[in-house]
Amino acid sequence: MPPRKKARTSETTASSGGEAAPKRRKVSVGKDGSNSAGSPEHSHWLMKSEPESRSENGIDMKFGIEDLKALPNQTSCWDGVRNYQARNFMRQMKEGQLAFFYHSNCKDPGIAGLMRIVKEAYVDHTQFDKKDVHYDAGSKPDNPKWSMVPTRGHTPGLVPVDVQYQRMLKRFLPLSELKKHHLQHRAGGGPLRDMALFTRARLSVQPLTPEEFDFILSLEDQEPL
């Protein structure tokens, strides 16, 4: 079983978040700017994980970029996300898109490297379809039984994305440095003005604009601020 990212406690994620409600959804714009009709397409991502050992309910939370790199295929399922916004972002991810691997809750927080989305999140719908061979009367959309990973940490019915290690950044980009740029850009304009890492501090899966992504990548060739 692949390691968990941000998995927390034995609480099962309830389906109260709205996805399970199939009809009557208002196409409302969330705080994150995304909506159920899928308006703004995000193309780049930042995903947080903890590189240092920490036991939570007997589970070691450690999963840094080196751990991803060491796996077969350098690929892992990014499970354990149980925040609805984060989960919704994961559902928007498209194969081939790039994400920063961010080290959080550790001595040295910051962006360590790059990974790529190699499998998109999906829900297996066949089990709900009476005409399908996989139909299971006991499986309900808000609690699917098959091909799902209804373990702690993510909504039953969602198979989370798979990510593959791409490369380390040429140098580690510490949060402190990113924050300096963010503050500068707040004051004088610049691509990191509204970066979610600072404006939505607790979001563990977040989108980046291409401008944010490119700017951050350009930092690896520069002296630290």
Added chain:
DNA sequence: GCCAACGTTGGC
């Protein structure tokens, strides 16, 4: 280990 920020829960 502290604690601020903020998301979630549940009573009303």
Added chain:
DNA sequence: GCCAACGTTGGC
């Protein structure tokens, strides 16, 4: 649907 209490995140 409001909002206070509670729990979690995550930098420091």
